[in-house]
Amino acid sequence: MHPQPLEFGMTAECGLTDNISWWDSDAEATIVLSQPDTDRELWNEFLRGAVESYRRHGVERAIDVAAVRDGADTAMFWATLDSTGRVIGGLRAKGPLLSADDSHATVEWAGQPGLAAVRKMIDDRVPFGVLEMKTAWTTDDRDKARVISTALARTPFHAMTLMDIQFCMATSAPHILERWRTSGAVVAPIAATPYPDERYRTKMMWYDRRTFANHAASDQIPKILREMKTVSAQAGAHVAARAASQ
Template sequence: MAVEPIALVSTESPGSGMLRCTDAQSGCTILMGPPHANPRLWREYLDGALEVYRYYGAEEAVEYDAWLDGSCTSLFCVALNSEGRVVAGVRAEGPHRHVDQVHAVRSWSGRIGDAAFRRLVADQIPDGVVEAKTGWVARDAEHRHALADWVARAIVQSALLLGVRYSTGIAPSHVLDRYRTTGMTVVWWIPSSGYPNERYITHPVWWDMENYQALGTPEQVRLVESELAELRASGPVGWTGGERLAQA
């Protein structure tokens, strides 16, 4: 699959080096780009993730120090409220060249179904795979439900911007219905497991860019595509997922 170029907004904007659009449901400004494009926003994204995950007793899933330099992440996505505060986000790792690079597969090692999950992702690698990770919404954010819907859309948009067919990951039970609105499929033949700890029942999942439109809800699919068009039109080409892949 061809890699789509990622456009950059003007260097004069608050999201310098980032794609931009507006989430009509929450009113938030959406910014997407590689961590090096805006280190301040990247750190605010990580700080927010750590705060939310810590509240829910899952902070071990946020490898803050290991991620801080941004080398693990190809594209991160944040929602900024009217005060410019980061109130939600998600990120993508990849595109991956080998199944061993996929954190979700490594984290499933030793669990029931680990070999089947590994085979699934290995078969997807030739068509392009990124991993969706560390989605969160601030607990005190206005329009929390709308922002959670946006996180589900951003996962699909990230894969499309990075020019891959698949986005994979592991997701807790409480977000499955929301992720299904953007075409997510649960790997139903692999039993769920407790991750990052036994408080959470977690499932291997994936999105296929060739069928997310058929599987997602009409409203979410419409918003995925309208926001994606706005993102792609937000500035001149300055960075591509292909550059990231060449460095892998």
């Protein structure tokens, strides 16, 4: 038996004047959702951590910090903070995409047989709203990284709630995809691409907020729904406070 597609009615203004945060007891960390212009210092800390993490793994060519530093194409980002306030992981949402040309996936599949399928999957979904999750990283502490990755796998639903869109997509190596699939991501039937180099077989995955419960792990679903309510409530409070001050 499969659960019915879920309907979401909350639409919040995405222009955050303050960040949204909550404690994640599994990761034993605070998750902060914000935007580059709202939290410039936190944004810079997130990028610094991403660059260091990618460099340690020898894939620094996969992140062009100069191109993303101003945050112009970043709808929102997430930073995971330990008990000392140090950023130990995070990711960002790029978009909304207007066409496949806006997606970094077209760069990753350039010259590969799957490029046409990648473009079609994106373009077919653009009318319903598409964000691209990018620049994901975590601490190198293996045990800590596992629980942080599981928490970050729920972040697409925060973005889809705030922006009232249906889809999020991401690309990653298979061992990362397995972690993200716990929250309902579906791996696209497109041949992998050797990106950022021949050591990797990068695949594309999709989140659909209407049908994710058909694919997510049972323990992730209540956490997703709880966090969506938290995000909606805090965003709504920000909007109300802003309106009252005008």
